[in-house]
Amino acid sequence: MNQWKNFTKGFIKENPVFILLLGLCPTLGVTTSAINGLGMGLATTFVLLMSNTVISLIKNVIPNKVRIPSFIVIIASFVTIVDLVMAAYVPALHAQLGLFIPLIVVNCIVLGRAEAFASKNTVLSSMIDGLGMGLGFAFALTILGAVRELLGSYAIFGYKLINTDGMLVFVLAPGAFIGLAYLVAIVRRINK
């Protein structure tokens, strides 16, 4: 398989958020600013990369009937690692993301890639797939976060562009839904 294609498919062609519409809870919940989106995206990328690697390493040992519970335990272990590491080194970001860090466990993308890709492919392919999909997810979250931050507080990555209050609605809950709606429509248009 062409590994470059395998890596880049997560960005636009099979983007987990814009095209597959997986993992919408963290997508909507944490993207109040670009930096939050990026942080969440990178945390998920780490979990996705590690779980894909480990699952494809031990895929022949796991009996078929208990594969889903085994995958969940592996994923939950890496989520716990991310949770503890973030609490220790980036406590401010950890507090901002809050509940959504442990909830990476139930993010459909992670289990979805484990079941659909890592349990059937070689270790190298699975690692590249995990990294590509994870970065595609981080990319989508950063874009949505940037759009909401830009419209909601006229700032980008914390730097104020216009020194007035923005359209507050984009930082609040409704802005998340409406912002994502238009981004999905735009990406569909590009893909055509």
Add this chain to the structure above:
Amino acid sequence: MEYEYILIIIGAIFVNNIVLAQFLGICPFMGVSSKVKTAVGMGGAVLFVMTLAVIVTWIIMHYVLIPFEIQYMQTIAYILVIASLVQMVEIILKKMSPALYQALGVFLPLITTNCAILGVAILVIQKEFNLLKSVIFSIGNAAGFALALIIFAGIREHMDKLNIPEGMKGIPASLVVAGILALAFMGFAGMV
């Protein structure tokens, strides 16, 4: 004292609606809400499983994880408990009450990866609720989930008759509707 419980319920259903303000359980919200009838079924299944899961995980937290000082195992322990609980509920319902199983059965497997369940189970620990408050909180959240799902399904049933621009058809249009619904629910802010 009773006053406090009423505030928890109203807060969970309207002010901090689990779907529209906290972004938990978006996947079933988008996935199974095209008909009012299925929305009612899903709401019932979530109410049932969420209350049970919160009781069991609360007991595990306070009588297993805290005495052994292994709170960092929370994510792994909870997801395993919830996954096996859903399986058990499915088996018991099939034997004990075929009628209820008929109504809720198809929704049960979907619930394991519903982040609302794990989210509420973690939230009651973060908020340091006692068992009674936790149960009331989870009933309120499940009712809020069902309310949002049923309203949303009602709107979507009528959307089929509308003439929506090509690029916005399907998910983008639904997301805009969810955004407007979230805007309406913001009107409840400040009630509690």
